[in-house]
Amino acid sequence: MANEKLHCNLITPDAQLLDCAATFVAIPGHDGQFGFLKNRAPLLCKLGVGELRIDTDDGTRRYFVDGGFAQMLSNTLNVLTERAEAAGDIDIASADEELRKALSLTVSEAGSAEARDLAVRRARARKRISSNA
């Protein structure tokens, strides 16, 4: 299994964060996690907020991903997101602060209940990933 690899690109508008071979990739789909192995059928999906986990020969790497899209085509997985951070780069204190702020948001401040939920979920995911790193 170890040499059964797919290629994974993690692309944001500011930079290309990942461009490497992986044995397994898990991405946060809009309605749950997606796992990718080699030869997965072509897929286009919307992403939610959460953790991208990639298993490579050098070990496992984790990223925080905030929405976007993923495209799986001929053993290449392209993850397109507006915002991504490597788990190790997330500052735990700032993640805590963000969660505290999100939780204290009122619905009228956030614009809508969904927006508030999203802010809370984003902050929770960011915090969880930073403490797992």
Added chain:
Amino acid sequence: MAKARAIDERRKAVNNIKKITRTMQLIATARYQQSLGRAVNAKPYTEKIAEVMADVTAAGADVKHPLLKQNPDVKREAILVLTSNRGLCGGYNANIIRAARNKIKDNSEAGIETDIYTVGKKGSTYFRFVGQELKKDFTGLPDAPEFLQVEPIATGFMDDYEAGVYSAVSIVYMKYLTAARQVPDCLKLLPIEQESKGDHSAGTPEGAGAASASRQVQYDFSPDPQALLTELLPVTVKICLFQCFNDAVVSENVARMVAMKSATDAASEMSKLLGQQFNRARQSQITTELLDIMGGVEALK
């Protein structure tokens, strides 16, 4: 002696200015490379989004998205003018402002009111100076904004457009063509022009080929193509605006580089000229003094 000394002091001042402009030229060159790198970094994202977009449309997604529909009853357009925060970059800001003024004039002739949004101090200062009302001035953006800083601007415009406030949203910025050529451009951000659909119906060889090639791929869609397209459209708008910002930053640095280069050249020339004038003045002074002494000697005889 007074004249020669004055010339010498002037020459020193010119040399100091030359040092400054030369440094600014070097800084602009470094920034230019940096901003060009950023623009290149943004390319993969843009291309992939376009690819995904094409795949989704090829799968037969066709939506009535509010960003696609025209607002024909509304007679109000928003323009976003991208200028620089600092001057000393030649005609860069002047050219953009001229393009913006032309746009406003064209609109008023067509009976459309224009709301002006500006980015950069130079633009807002100008419009305030001529007494034009600014709808909003996006200050506090760094010289080279990142995507997450540009995104709220795009979201704001999309919200306004969907609410039917505007018939169109345009961006006036300096388009970067090559290192030697940048032109002020007015790009229509909203409504989204349905290019991909046009290509399909027009059936151009390349367009048809690309469409059929991507159609061969049987994607799993999650959620369905319709919903995906609805999500993708705002992203294309954001990325489009982000590219305009990138172009503007690159063009600004090129403009400053060119302006500072000609300033340095002009200073060199002036310093040379002043050097000649100084030598001449000194020589004539020496001659006058010598003549004085010789006159004195003659008188004593």
